[in-house]
Amino acid sequence: MRSANKNGKAAGIRDIANALGTSIGTVDRALHGRSGVSDRTKARVLRMAEQLGYKPNIAARSLKLNRKIRIAAVFPREIAAFFDPLRRGIRNAADEAVGMQLTVDFIDYPRLGSGDVAAIERAAAKKYDGILFTPGRPRELAATFRRIAGQGIPMLCVASDAPGSGRISSVTVDAYISGALAAELLSHRLQTPSRVATITGDLATFDHAEKLRGFAATLAMLASHLTLLPVVESHESAEEAYRQTIALLKARTRPDAIYISTANSLPVLRALEELKLLGRVQVIATDLFPELVPLIESGKVLATLYQRPEAQGKTAMEALIAYLADKNKPVRVHRFAPHIILRSNLPLFVSRLSNEAKTSTS
Amino acid sequence: MRSANKNGKAAGIRDIANALGTSIGTVDRALHGRSGVSDRTKARVLRMAEQLGYKPNIAARSLKLNRKIRIAAVFPREIAAFFDPLRRGIRNAADEAVGMQLTVDFIDYPRLGSGDVAAIERAAAKKYDGILFTPGRPRELAATFRRIAGQGIPMLCVASDAPGSGRISSVTVDAYISGALAAELLSHRLQTPSRVATITGDLATFDHAEKLRGFAATLAMLASHLTLLPVVESHESAEEAYRQTIALLKARTRPDAIYISTANSLPVLRALEELKLLGRVQVIATDLFPELVPLIESGKVLATLYQRPEAQGKTAMEALIAYLADKNKPVRVHRFAPHIILRSNLPLFVSRLSNEAKTSTS
DNA sequence: GCAGTGAGCGTTAACGTTCACGAAGATAAG
DNA sequence: CTTATCTTCGTGAACGTTAACGCTCACTGC
Numbered sequence: 063m064r065s066a067n068k069n070g071k072a073a074g075i076r077d078i079a080n081a082l083g084t085s086i087g088t089v090d091r092a093l094h095g096r097s098g099v100s101d102r103t104k105a106r107v108l109r110m111a112e113q114l115g116y117k118p119n120i121a122a123r124s125l126k127l128n129r130k131i132r133i134a135a136v137f138p139r140e141i142a143a144f145f146d147p148l149r150r151g152i153r154n155a156a157d158e159a160v161g162m163q164l165t166v167d168f169i170d171y172p173r174l175g176s177g178d179v180a181a182i183e184r185a186a187a188k189k190y191d192g193i194l195f196t197p198g199r200p201r202e203l204a205a206t207f208r209r210i211a212g213q214g215i216p217m218l219c220v221a222s223d224a225p226g227s228g229r230i231s232s233v234t235v236d237a238y239i240s241g242a243l244a245a246e247l248l249s250h251r252l253q254t255p256s257r258v259a260t261i262t263g264d265l266a267t268f269d270h271a272e273k274l275r276g277f278a279a280t281l282a283m284l285a286s287h288l289t290l291l292p293v294v295e296s297h298e299s300a301e302e303a304y305r306q307t308i309a310l311l312k313a314r315t316r317p318d319a320i321y322i323s324t325a326n327s328l329p330v331l332r333a334l335e336e337l338k339l340l341g342r343v344q345v346i347a348t349d350l351f352p353e354l355v356p357l358i359e360s361g362k363v364l365a366t367l368y369q370r371p372e373a374q375g376k377t378a379m380e381a382l383i384a385y386l387a388d389k390n391k392p393v394r395v396h397r398f399a400p401h402i403i404l405r406s407n408l409p410l411f412v413s414r415l416s417n418e419a420k421t422s423t424s
Numbered sequence: 425m426r427s428a429n430k431n432g433k434a435a436g437i438r439d440i441a442n443a444l445g446t447s448i449g450t451v452d453r454a455l456h457g458r459s460g461v462s463d464r465t466k467a468r469v470l471r472m473a474e475q476l477g478y479k480p481n482i483a484a485r486s487l488k489l490n491r492k493i494r495i496a497a498v499f500p501r502e503i504a505a506f507f508d509p510l511r512r513g514i515r516n517a518a519d520e521a522v523g524m525q526l527t528v529d530f531i532d533y534p535r536l537g538s539g540d541v542a543a544i545e546r547a548a549a550k551k552y553d554g555i556l557f558t559p560g561r562p563r564e565l566a567a568t569f570r571r572i573a574g575q576g577i578p579m580l581c582v583a584s585d586a587p588g589s590g591r592i593s594s595v596t597v598d599a600y601i602s603g604a605l606a607a608e609l610l611s612h613r614l615q616t617p618s619r620v621a622t623i624t625g626d627l628a629t630f631d632h633a634e635k636l637r638g639f640a641a642t643l644a645m646l647a648s649h650l651t652l653l654p655v656v657e658s659h660e661s662a663e664e665a666y667r668q669t670i671a672l673l674k675a676r677t678r679p680d681a682i683y684i685s686t687a688n689s690l691p692v693l694r695a696l697e698e699l700k701l702l703g704r705v706q707v708i709a710t711d712l713f714p715e716l717v718p719l720i721e722s723g724k725v726l727a728t729l730y731q732r733p734e735a736q737g738k739t740a741m742e743a744l745i746a747y748l749a750d751k752n753k754p755v756r757v758h759r760f761a762p763h764i765i766l767r768s769n770l771p772l773f774v775s776r777l778s779n780e781a782k783t784s785t786s
Numbered sequence: 787g788c789a790g791t792g793a794g795c796g797t798t799a800a801c802g803t804t805c806a807c808g809a810a811g812a813t814a815a816g
Numbered sequence: 817c818t819t820a821t822c823t824t825c826g827t828g829a830a831c832g833t834t835a836a837c838g839c840t841c842a843c844t845g846c
């Protein structure tokens with residue numbers, strides 16, 4: 063960005079060599095800590111580089127070392143409203159990647175917890191340079207994780223984390239805070255003693271468990287008049303979610319509010335509708351899809367916590383690329399803030415639903 | 425990303441030339457619509473390029489045409505809590521820019537509406553390749569805009585828009601929706617007939633006017649029991665904001681809630697505190713700074729609408745760079761969704777306040 | 787004395803593009 | 817027919833970096 067030398071051009075490796083009366087080969091070796099330079103010259107080079115404000119020309123570098131990188135993106139087909147934009151984010155980031163020949167293979171499997179182990183195994187066997195995926199049930203994947211990590215293939219978790227799996231990093235919404243937000247929003251609305259239910263995907267999924275933790279803790283802290291019913295697990299299945307919701311709503315202890323912590327909220331809403339409880343039971347949903355729009359507009363759904371799948375995908379891919387470009391540089395763990403979608407800011411997100419443009423991840 | 429030819433490498437300009445039995449010079453001319461190629465060969469080249477799945481190697485290109493770009497970023501010093509991170513976002517984007525020698529000059533002036541015309545004039549005189557700024561009072565800047573646009577210098581508005589100014593694009597929070605959100609959040613809390621006040625920066629600023637429009641419209645639509653008091657303009661001055669708030673709170677028609685639509689909320693909060701009204705008057709603030717944190721934690725401020733200055737700066741800079749790299753490609757107008765910061769998701773943003781790391785703009 | 791070793795360094799050929807220069811042929815003007 | 821001009825195209829030198837290769841010289845062991 064700054065410090066051009068006298069003639070106006072930025073200092074290059076050649077300028078350093080000239081200034082020192084040495085050769086560019088030596089400078090290159092010194093700058094990269096390669097062998098074949100004496101400590102003395104190495105120090106001289108480093109100092110001169112500093113002095114001239116040397117910044118490596120990335121364009122020249124990536125032109126020279128023409129890297130080919132193959133990345134596997136392993137994600138379920140369901141829930142499409144979440145994973146499709148996530149894949150889009152990944153694709154966008156891949157397209158924008160500059161200075162390498164990037165190949166992204168998308169490997170699909172039916173849904174979280176069903177077929178993921180096999181799919182990831184399959185990907186690992188193909189010797190990719192990196193793997194992107196959502197760990198649905200970290201326990202069942204533990205053995206696979208060890209094998210992949212052992213092979214030295216970097217894996218990065220997206221949409222849910224798997225601590226201790228050897229993944230180089232993870233990109234997720236802050237799950238605990240998502241749950242906490244849901245509780246806070248409900249506490250604003252429910253002023254009198256009420257029952258609150260939660261429907262989640264699968265408690266074996268780390269982020270689902272975290273959401274629940276946040277929800278329960280915040281409920282206890284901010285709203286002691288709200289009692290939490292036993293959690294319902296839909297196991298990422300639409301039918302199961304529907305059945306369980308019906309059962310929940312017909313029970314003696316019918317909840318006054320429901321927090322759906324998975325993007326799989328459609329069956330739950332259908333059950334509510336069929337029992338004519340939409341609007342009478344407060345609902346906080348997760349993520350956004352077309353069917354949810356009119357419900358928020360009409361106030362039948364109080365809010366939804368948008369997990370920004372496209373942004374997650376993009377950030378994850380960028381992080382993986384950055385890691386592959388330079389394995390020394392550490393990769394940050396990204397914890398996104400979920401967007402609280404209410405009635406009045408809904409239009410902003412709806413326009414994004416349709417515009418599946420290559421752009422924007424804000 | 426795909427279509428490597430037989431030997432595994434991606435198709436380059438030389439491959440096209442070989443396949444056609446022509447020279448790379450001709451291919452280059454044809455691909456870029458330069459003169460000196462017959463229509464026939466041009467068509468042949470284009471077809472072969474398509475067929476081989478040719479993708480230009482950006483690294484090689486930017487290595488060859490070693491462009492130097494100078495950009496001016498003209499922003500006020502106040503309100504630092506907003507403009508400092510915005511500048512940081514700009515700097516980050518500049519550092520990440522690859523394939524060009526980028527120089528960013530930060531030009532400061534006291535505050536919006538005071539010194540901005542002169543500062544922008546000064547920048548324009550220096551023949552920058554692009555200008556980034558916040559149009560505080562578009563009216564007063566109109567003449568300057570015309571001159572700059574006439575010189576062909578692209579300008580991009582950040583944090584507030586200036587429609588019809590000739591700017592190539594703008595990056596802002598969706599102001600109307602910010603206002604609407606504030607109204608909706610207040611309507612959740614205030615159930616009985618109440619008075620609501622708004623304190624803004626300067627109604628001459630486009631985005632401030634928009635926020636008010638959104639606020640008023642949503643109040644009318646969702647909460648007819650809330651009456652809106654006449655708007656107060658602080659003119660981006662701390663002292664004026666303080667004085668006006670005191671006056672407002674001592675008036676006969678003391679408001680039950682205040683929407684502070686400018687980041688300049690500190691003086692307002694001070695006034696509230698001194699009159700012991702913090703916690704008794706509902707407050708929705710804008711943006712985040714250290715002093716606001718305990719107030720949100722304790723529930724004395726209901727919410728704040730975070731305008732994500734760093735993300736805005738980064739996106740704006742990226743957009744300008746993209747435009748300068750290819751002036752044909754149109755630049756999107758970016759409308760960010762403000763983050764609603766409540767008690768439970770506050771920690772997520774606080775950590776960003778301290779970590780002034782180079783990373784993250786989510 | 788000499789071959790062998792290896793540390794330290796210089797040379798040079800790529801990587802894929804862009805662009806200035808000039809050659810060759812066609813057309814026009816004298 | 818010659819000379820000038822224009823169109824179409826090929827040639828080759830950069831851009832800054834990396835890495836393979838090879839040179840020099842000091843040191844070792846015999």
